[in-house]
Amino acid sequence: xxxxxxxxxxxxxxxxxxxxxxxxxxxxxxxxNIKGHLIVINDLYHRINNSLPIIEPxxxxxxxxxxxxxxxxIYSCMDYVSQVLRQVCKENYKGVELPDGFNDILKDVEKYExxxxxxxxxxxxxxxxxxxxxxxxxxxxxxxxxxxxxxxYGMGELIVExxxxxxxxxxxxxxxxxxxxxxxxxxxxxxNGIVSEFFNYINELDKLVSIREAI
Numbered sequence: 001x002x003x004x005x006x007x008x009x010x011x012x013x014x015x016x017x018x019x020x021x022x023x024x025x026x027x028x029x030x031x032x033n034i035k036g037h038l039i040v041i042n043d044l045y046h047r048i049n050n051s052l053p054i055i056e057p058x059x060x061x062x063x064x065x066x067x068x069x070x071x072x073x074i075y076s077c078m079d080y081v082s083q084v085l086r087q088v089c090k091e092n093y094k095g096v097e098l099p100d101g102f103n104d105i106l107k108d109v110e111k112y113e114x115x116x117x118x119x120x121x122x123x124x125x126x127x128x129x130x131x132x133x134x135x136x137x138x139x140x141x142x143x144x145x146x147x148x149x150x151x152x153y154g155m156g157e158l159i160v161e162x163x164x165x166x167x168x169x170x171x172x173x174x175x176x177x178x179x180x181x182x183x184x185x186x187x188x189x190x191x192n193g194i195v196s197e198f199f200n201y202i203n204e205l206d207k208l209v210s211i212r213e214a215i
Contacts, residue, residue, distance in 0.1 A: 004011075004035065004195060004196055005199070006027075006028055006031050006199055006201045006202055006203060007203045008028050008063050008204055008206075009059070009203075009206035009207075009210065010124070010206055010209060010210075011024070011025065012086045013027060013142075015210065016084065016087060016209070017087055019083065019087070020083055020086070020087040023080035023083035023084055024080065024141070025076045026076075026077070026080050027080045027081070027084065030073045030076060030077050031199070031202075032088055033069070033073050033131055034070055034073045034074060034077075034195060034198075035195075036069035037066045037067075037073070037084070038070060040062070040066040040069065041063055041067055041179050041188065041191060042064070042189075042192070043188065044059055044062055045165065045188050045189065046062065047059060048060070048063065048151045048158070048163070049090075049165055050078060050129065051117055051205070052160065052163070052171065052176060053160070055158055055160075055165070060157070060158050062189065063118040063157055063158070063188070064148075064150075064156055064157070064158070065165065067081065067146060067188065067191065068146060068147065068150035068151070068155075070191060070195070071095075071115055071143045071144075071146040071150070072147050072150075072151065074143050074147075074194070074198050075143055075144060076135045076146045077198070077202070078102040078143075078165065079101050079102050079103075081102055081201075081205060082098065082100065082101055082102040082104075082105055082137040083203075084160070084205060084209060085098055085105070085129075086097055086100070088208075089123045089129075092123070093121075093122055093123045094124060096121055096123065098121070098123065099200070102140075103144065105133055106133055106134070106140065108121065108199075109124060109129075109130050109133045109134055110134070112124040112130065113130070113134070121199055128208070132205075132208060135201070136201060139193075139197055139198070141196045142186065142190075142194065143194065143208065145171065145184050146169070146184065148173045149169045149170070149171065149173065149177070149184065150169070152172075152173065153172040153173070154163060154171075154172075155172075156168055156169030156184070157169070159185070160186050161185075163189065164187070165187065166185050166186060167184070167185070167186040167188055167212070168184065168185050168186075169183075169184045170182055170183060170184070171183065
């Protein structure tokens, strides 16, 4: 696992109002939790693979719980991102606000890409903002999937295919996502890449907010 760090460039600055600053500070704090969960996930993954074909129930429970906690923390942080973006856009586009949660912002931008409507939310005309929101789609859906199923419907399980261990769950939510498969099969080490992309995404947020005119 490569060393991952957040720059935290907006900490101690006066760019954000108190509400947005609290959200940003929470991202930095939860990042430590995410790194902690990642260590547990990687350690348990290697331990479980080395013990195949036997999987200890306690190891299975712990790795699934850590994966769920990791995704829950990332999901929460993305909602904190939405609060920071809301402040910047509120200052740049008077009388109009972004939706309250990141998932709603993502859906809005996806709809705008198909059918532009600048009257409802003129900030979506900004390509930099749209590009920033859309670039997370490929991994945000994975995080959202695992977090939603584990939180609202039930825990997943470990399955072994081709000598490798995977996380498996049944998709019960009715979210409009890419693909129609009812099964979630997740290659557990991929969470490392997701966390890396998430950290890079937050570091990019620092730069966007520092240059308010960009969005």
